[in-house]
Amino acid sequence: xxxxxxxxxxxxxxxxxxxxxxxxxxxxxxxxxxxxxxxxxxxxxxxxxxxxxxxxxxxxxxxxxxxxxxxxxxxxxxxxxxxxxxxxxxxxxxxxxxxxxxxxxxxxxxxxxxxxxxxxxxxxxxxxxxxxxxxxxxxxxxxxxxxxxxxxxxxxxxxxxxxxxxxxxxxxxxxxxxxxxxxxxxxxxxxxxxxxxxxxxxxxxxxxxxxxxxxxxxxxxxxxxxxxxxxxxxxxxxxxxxxxxxxxxxxxxxxxxxxxxxxxxxxxxxxxxxxxxxxxxxxxxxxxxxxxxxxxxxxxxxxxxxxxx
Amino acid sequence: xxxxxxxxxxxxxxxxxxxxxxxxxxxxxxxxxxxxxxxxxxxxxxxxxxxxxxxxxxxxxxxxxxxxxxxxxxxxxxxxxxxxxxxxxxxxxxxxxxxxxxxxxxxxxxxxxxxxxxxxxxxxxxxxxxxxxxxxxxxxxxxxxxxxxxxxxxxxxxxxxxxxxxxxxxxxxxxxxxxxxxxxxxxxxxxxxxxxxxxxxxxxxxxxxxxxxxxxxxxxxxxxxxxxxxxxxxxxxxxxxxxxxxxxxxxxxxxxxxxxxxxxxxxxxxxxxxxxxxxxxxxxxxxxxxxxxxxxxxxxxxxxxxxxx
Numbered sequence: 199x200x201x202x203x204x205x206x207x208x209x210x211x212x213x214x215x216x217x218x219x220x221x222x223x224x225x226x227x228x229x230x231x232x233x234x235x236x237x238x239x240x241x242x243x244x245x246x247x248x249x250x251x252x253x254x255x256x257x258x259x260x261x262x263x264x265x266x267x268x269x270x271x272x273x274x275x276x277x278x279x280x281x282x283x284x285x286x287x288x289x290x291x292x293x294x295x296x297x298x299x300x301x302x303x304x305x306x307x308x309x310x311x312x313x314x315x316x317x318x319x320x321x322x323x324x325x326x327x328x329x330x331x332x333x334x335x336x337x338x339x340x341x342x343x344x345x346x347x348x349x350x351x352x353x354x355x356x357x358x359x360x361x362x363x364x365x366x367x368x369x370x371x372x373x374x375x376x377x378x379x380x381x382x383x384x385x386x387x388x389x390x391x392x393x394x395x396x397x398x399x400x401x402x403x404x405x406x407x408x409x410x411x412x413x414x415x416x417x418x419x420x421x422x423x424x425x426x427x428x429x430x431x432x433x434x435x436x437x438x439x440x441x442x443x444x445x446x447x448x449x450x451x452x453x454x455x456x457x458x459x460x461x462x463x464x465x466x467x468x469x470x471x472x473x474x475x476x477x478x479x480x481x482x483x484x485x486x487x488x489x490x491x492x493x494x495x496x497x498x499x500x501x502x503x504x505x506x507x
Numbered sequence: 508x509x510x511x512x513x514x515x516x517x518x519x520x521x522x523x524x525x526x527x528x529x530x531x532x533x534x535x536x537x538x539x540x541x542x543x544x545x546x547x548x549x550x551x552x553x554x555x556x557x558x559x560x561x562x563x564x565x566x567x568x569x570x571x572x573x574x575x576x577x578x579x580x581x582x583x584x585x586x587x588x589x590x591x592x593x594x595x596x597x598x599x600x601x602x603x604x605x606x607x608x609x610x611x612x613x614x615x616x617x618x619x620x621x622x623x624x625x626x627x628x629x630x631x632x633x634x635x636x637x638x639x640x641x642x643x644x645x646x647x648x649x650x651x652x653x654x655x656x657x658x659x660x661x662x663x664x665x666x667x668x669x670x671x672x673x674x675x676x677x678x679x680x681x682x683x684x685x686x687x688x689x690x691x692x693x694x695x696x697x698x699x700x701x702x703x704x705x706x707x708x709x710x711x712x713x714x715x716x717x718x719x720x721x722x723x724x725x726x727x728x729x730x731x732x733x734x735x736x737x738x739x740x741x742x743x744x745x746x747x748x749x750x751x752x753x754x755x756x757x758x759x760x761x762x763x764x765x766x767x768x769x770x771x772x773x774x775x776x777x778x779x780x781x782x783x784x785x786x787x788x789x790x791x792x793x794x795x796x797x798x799x800x801x802x803x804x805x806x807x808x809x810x811x812x813x814x815x816x
Contacts (some may be wrong), residue, residue, distance in 0.1 A: 439751050
């Protein structure tokens with residue numbers, strides 16, 4: 199059997215953070231930083247994984263654990279009964295897993311795509327998403343909306359609702375920019391902080407999530423119409439709601455308002471759960487120098503792609 | 508007739524900015540910076556006004572205009588038919604009209620109180636408020652919620668709804684602090700900016716106002732219970748909604764997040780319509796030095812007071 203090559207874009211949250219966990223829609227965007235996965239079949243039952251995070255070796259009959267590769271191992275285990283032989287998996291990422299480009303989701307989608315191809319299973323996006331989400335939930339003990347998976351699998355911009363599941367492909371964005379605050383708080387920790395506030399004022403928090411949902415629906419309309427001015431304004435509205443939730447901070451505001459000060463930026467908001475990580479803006483001003491790391495990204499029109507050599 | 512002395516506290520908005528104009532409740536607070544008004548009857552029909560803003564002289568039979576004293580002159584005109592004689596009005600303020608302590612409302616309430624006393628009319632807070640609000644609306648062409656008037660007249664903290672009118676006296680706050688951003692945008696100009704955004708997304712803005720109303724109602728509950736922790740959190744929630752409305756900016760966020768970084772501060776938000784002016788915090792940390800002017804204020808338990816000498 200021939201080598202299988204998979205290329206998966208990273209992703210960023212465009213809108214819907216937090217509220218997506220409460221039944222509202224989210225919008226995510228595939229970015230042009232990719233994870234490359236190469237599956238080379240082996241004549242034996244050995245599994246080799248070559249990744250920047252770990253060098254791994256095991257056998258199909260008794261797949262060993264490796265915490266640094268938990269998503270990959272979980273995927274391999276799910277497919278193990280159907281695998282025709284062992285294989286070498288080469289995983290290369292164009293971006294650090296430390297900035298919020300959804301590397302776990304991208305690598306999971308990519309490995310699932312490679313293993314599906316290797317076992318001659320369906321590669322339809324919907325099926326890929328189902329399988330990858332199960333693996334993410336298994337590793338994260340049921341947590342994770344799957345929004346980043348949707349973006350990595352479908353490409354460009356997608357709107358997504360968890361339940362009842364809705365996935366809609368939307369046009370790609372024009373230029374964007376992404377700045378890293380220099381630190382991040384893990385999403386589960388952010389969720390705990392918000393939850394502690396929400397139990398004291400459940401009605402207020404539930405209304406904030408609903409309003410986030412409304413802003414996201416309007417943003418989906420703006421995206422369909424390619425009304426970038428409106429989308430930028432709605433990003434600003436959403437950012438205020440993130441602030442109301444308690445997940446903005448001084449550095450994030452500093453980046454956001456510095457960006458909004460430029461005439462070339464249509465809107466700016468946190469991308470992700472907040473309390474650190476990245477600020478996303480619609481528009482990019484190369485003349486703007488901020489004391490924060492810019493992560494050069496564009497939108498990837500393509501989602502997961504597979505190539506047989 | 509004897510001299511009438513009136514002392515009126517300035518006021519700050521605690522919550523309800525913008526939303527109060529759309530039928531939601533507002534919370535305002537009287538502060539311990541006062542305007543002092545002294546009315547000395549004259550044996551003739553001359554009107555003399557001695558104020559830092561202008562020196563003014565006229566006669567009852569033909570009251571001249573003076574743009575710098577527009578609220579005062581409008582009040583005198585309303586009372587002119589009933590005035591027993593001319594008078595000297597001395598107006599002294601403990602604070603600049605340039606920072607947002609509601610000086611126009613306070614001076615209007617004070618002059619109306621002095622003229623009511625001079626003409627032996629009712630000095631009940633409700634009647635005083637009615638008369639003062641008519642004058643404010645006359646000068647401002649119908650604009651102004653009257654929230655600052657309520658606080659200056661009633662003292663301590665008040666909750667207020669425009670229509671149907673509701674005024675509720677609430678307990679005074681513990682320590683507060685107030686920082687001036689160094690610039691301000693006039694309220695009517697801020698309202699125009701928000702209005703321009705709102706016409707593009709009327710549903711989003713209408714829901715933001717409703718949510719502001721909900722947060723303010725919860726804050727009123729917290730105030731009644733003297734639950735300062737909850738009030739502080741709700742101030743933070745409201746600030747996010749102000750940001751969602753588009754009236755926060757870089758300096759305001761810088762002050763707000765610097766304050767929130769202190770363990771002695773329970774909450775911080777813009778006080779007033781935004782895009783400049785002041786940030787109000789619940790709690791004060793004297794160890795905190797910010798590169799912004801602190802306006803030393805406390806809460807005034809008393810509203811308008813009148814003294815006959």
